[in-house]
Amino acid sequence: MAALSSTGIPAVTKARVLVLASLALTWWLARLAPQYRPVVQAEVSSRLQEARRKMPNISFDWRPTDDARAQHNASKLALLIEPRPIPHLVPLILHMTAVVPPDWRFLFIGSQWSIYSVGRAPAIRHQQAIGRMDVLRMPQPWSIERQEDVFRLLTDLRFYDEFLPGVEWILKYEHDTVLCANSPKGLDEWLGWSWAGALRGEDDRFSGTGGLSLRRVSAIRRVLGFQERHNDSESEGEWFGKRLSVMPGEKVASKFQGALAVENVFTDKPMGYHVGGGGSNLNHDVWKNSDMRKRIFEYCPELSMIMDMKLERERCPDDDGQGGRGSDDDLSRLAVEVVQRQGEDGGAIVLLPPQPPPMPEPRAETRR
Numbered sequence: 001m002a003a004l005s006s007t008g009i010p011a012v013t014k015a016r017v018l019v020l021a022s023l024a025l026t027w028w029l030a031r032l033a034p035q036y037r038p039v040v041q042a043e044v045s046s047r048l049q050e051a052r053r054k055m056p057n058i059s060f061d062w063r064p065t066d067d068a069r070a071q072h073n074a075s076k077l078a079l080l081i082e083p084r085p086i087p088h089l090v091p092l093i094l095h096m097t098a099v100v101p102p103d104w105r106f107l108f109i110g111s112q113w114s115i116y117s118v119g120r121a122p123a124i125r126h127q128q129a130i131g132r133m134d135v136l137r138m139p140q141p142w143s144i145e146r147q148e149d150v151f152r153l154l155t156d157l158r159f160y161d162e163f164l165p166g167v168e169w170i171l172k173y174e175h176d177t178v179l180c181a182n183s184p185k186g187l188d189e190w191l192g193w194s195w196a197g198a199l200r201g202e203d204d205r206f207s208g209t210g211g212l213s214l215r216r217v218s219a220i221r222r223v224l225g226f227q228e229r230h231n232d233s234e235s236e237g238e239w240f241g242k243r244l245s246v247m248p249g250e251k252v253a254s255k256f257q258g259a260l261a262v263e264n265v266f267t268d269k270p271m272g273y274h275v276g277g278g279g280s281n282l283n284h285d286v287w288k289n290s291d292m293r294k295r296i297f298e299y300c301p302e303l304s305m306i307m308d309m310k311l312e313r314e315r316c317p318d319d320d321g322q323g324g325r326g327s328d329d330d331l332s333r334l335a336v337e338v339v340q341r342q343g344e345d346g347g348a349i350v351l352l353p354p355q356p357p358p359m360p361e362p363r364a365e366t367r368r
Helices: 014-054 089-099 112-119 122-129 147-154 157-163 217-224 236-244 290-299 301-305 328-344
Strands: 076-082 105-110 133-136 169-173 177-179 195-198 209-216 272-274
Touching: 076 089, 089 105, 089 112, 089 122, 089 177, 089 301, 105 112, 112 122, 112 133, 122 133, 147 236, 157 217, 169 177, 177 209, 177 301, 195 236, 209 217, 209 236, 209 272, 217 236, 290 301
Parallel strands: 076 105, 076 169, 105 133
Antiparallel strands: 169 209, 177 272, 195 209
């Protein structure tokens, strides 16, 4: 209940004074607001415009690029065609992605089984996600099951038009080829050549063996524009080489000049190697010498990834270290030594074939 003074008039308190003052101030501000509203709006607008002028221009694109492949050079392509699910395909592809310049794109053309073998690897899926690699199974009637099918594919102009539009340079490699990370040259240094590969023989005018080769598509189109390869004839590398080497205006590898890789003729510090059949079809002049093999593997240790190799302790006792076996005299002497050792033991003398050395003993700390 409100307090009353002795005269019956409500007493003046501090709270009542504050309420009256606030009401009066509110009424006064309400009367002034229409008069000052344009001035206030103009001042606020000018300050906002000044602040906008001082802020840097920044634009945000929250949507990623629709095609991740656009980040790479569409004119450069590393191509591998392999229908067989060979175990080392994934390591080989990943090694090539590390050695080939980063703006190159990769394409693997395979069968149902080789695509499954390659495509299930997380590292390959990552290369696909960043737009650097594509995996393709050729539709009918195209086929890659036989080597002849691949030759027909690479000598058909429709293949380049339908599946490789915009590609100008192709690095074609196979399961038994590899680029060496220690090479003093980079792949882009061969872009001025129409065709560069491996030297087949010292007298070979065209150094363009197709297993590991760099090819210019415009030169290929030029050949296919007026000639067609006969089925079941020579390989596509030899077929293109005979024509490109005599065509004016085309720069093709000749003998040691422009040789990209080593296959049958040794060159020092090549860009890569082609070992036929994974090492089962090696050239004797290049690989027979153990010192030469050591030199090659020290320069390009990646070769051990694609070659069919075995341990030194698995050598036959009469292995001459040059890819051959010992003479008949060596075999006779070895047989005599075996007989003598068995005779000293007092047991039955049985002539056994040469045996590999025993397995190394485990270290002491690993024994149970």
